[in-house]
Amino acid sequence: MHWKKAMVTGGAGFIGSHIVGELLKRGTEVVSIDNYLSGSPLNLVEYKDNPLFKEVVCDVRSRGTLKKYIKDVEVIFHEAASKKTICLKDPRMDLDINGKGTFNLLELARDHGVKKFVHASTGSVYGEGYIFPQTEDHPLNPTSYYGVSKLAGEKYVRAFNHLYGLDTTVLRYFHVYGSRQNWTDTGGVVPIFIRKMINKEPVEIFGDGTQQRSFTYVQDVVNANMMVCERKNSTGQAYNCASGINVTIKELVDSISRIMKVEPNIQYKPWAVGDIKVFSIDNMKIRSLGFDFKTSFDNGLRETIRWMIATKGQGRF
Numbered sequence: 296m297h298w299k300k301a302m303v304t305g306g307a308g309f310i311g312s313h314i315v316g317e318l319l320k321r322g323t324e325v326v327s328i329d330n331y332l333s334g335s336p337l338n339l340v341e342y343k344d345n346p347l348f349k350e351v352v353c354d355v356r357s358r359g360t361l362k363k364y365i366k367d368v369e370v371i372f373h374e375a376a377s378k379k380t381i382c383l384k385d386p387r388m389d390l391d392i393n394g395k396g397t398f399n400l401l402e403l404a405r406d407h408g409v410k411k412f413v414h415a416s417t418g419s420v421y422g423e424g425y426i427f428p429q430t431e432d433h434p435l436n437p438t439s440y441y442g443v444s445k446l447a448g449e450k451y452v453r454a455f456n457h458l459y460g461l462d463t464t465v466l467r468y469f470h471v472y473g474s475r476q477n478w479t480d481t482g483g484v485v486p487i488f489i490r491k492m493i494n495k496e497p498v499e500i501f502g503d504g505t506q507q508r509s510f511t512y513v514q515d516v517v518n519a520n521m522m523v524c525e526r527k528n529s530t531g532q533a534y535n536c537a538s539g540i541n542v543t544i545k546e547l548v549d550s551i552s553r554i555m556k557v558e559p560n561i562q563y564k565p566w567a568v569g570d571i572k573v574f575s576i577d578n579m580k581i582r583s584l585g586f587d588f589k590t591s592f593d594n595g596l597r598e599t600i601r602w603m604i605a606t607k608g609q610g611r612f
């Protein structure tokens with residue numbers, strides 16, 4: 296599918312900036328919308344001289360400001376969100392961004408003839424899983440403010456599809472990792488562990504390290520976003536966007552250590568409250584569209600480590 300013009304919200308974030316890059320590579324004009332709550336202009340540096348690219352500082356809570364940039368947009372990739380660490384501090388802001396912000400974009404999409412709306416959701420909409428492996432039909436009982444507000448966004452997406460026939464697809468992401476991910480202590484476990492091993496700091500494992508995560512490489516997530524635009528039968532649907540690669544936290548440390556050839560100084564700490572021990576995600580539905588998660592865990596890790604070492608987190612550690 297070739298789009299003339301796309302809007303990527305959260306374009307300065309980890310996943311959003313990779314979507315921006317992919318679209319530019321495909322010759323699509325891209326407007327990035329971000330308020331830099333957790334994103335960084337450094338994530339967009341390599342695109343800033345591209346004549347097809349426009350970087351806008353804009354908050355998805357502001358419908359009036361968003362409206363200025365919607366002209367001729369054919370597709371929206373909605374990645375902007377207030378994430379877990381922020382949600383705990385300010386759940387009201389969270390609801391505003393993840394709920395109302397999504398509503399604003401859907402209204403604009405409906406009123407301005409946007410042809411496709413791809414919505415970034417999360418495995419957190421399920422809450423604690425109890426039917427394994429978890430399919431998209433698993434009950435949705437989020438147990439965090441983040442999960443509740445993201446589910447509100449998802450439900451608005453569904454309503455706009457149902458009420459107005461807006462062509463929408465929801466992708467529920469799980470443990471995405473890769474370059475440009477936040478490596479500070481509030482970021483993702485993969486870059487945090489890599490940073491600690493680069494800096495020869497102790498690597499803290501909460502519990503005994505047997506908790507599993509369903510790691511998915513960022514380029515596979517980008518490819519899934521592009522792919523659903525090509526499949527008419529993805530309209531109105533929600534998909535688990537998870538690689539199916541299940542790795543324990545101890546195995547993650549061992550893999551990074553093997554690739555970097557660094558002996559980790561592991562410190563075991565008490566289990567974190569609410570830590571989920573097992574993720575077993577069914578990805579058959581997205582695979583049935585002919586999609587494949589192509590990146591092996593080793594290759595994804597190698598690429599992430601390469602980026603971290605080469606850039607030292609974009610020169611920030």
Ligand SMILES: NC(=O)c1ccc[n+]([C@@H]2O[C@H](COP(=O)([O-])OP(=O)(O)OC[C@H]3O[C@@H](n4cnc5c(N)ncnc54)[C@H](O)[C@@H]3O)[C@@H](O)[C@H]2O)c1
Pocket residue numbers: 304305306307308309310311328329330331332333334335353354355356373374375376377378392396415416417418445467468469470471472477
């Ligand atoms: N990374 C993961 O493992 C993961 C897992 C599940 C779901 N998700 C979802 O994927 C999407 C992208 O997440 P990410 O990991 O790239 O996080 P990120 O924090 O790097 O990106 C989110 C971006 O949204 C921007 N933003 C926040 N509030 C905004 C607002 N009011 N207006 C405009 N921009 C705003 C931030 O500044 C940031 O650039 C989010 O919707 C998130 O819920 C991510």
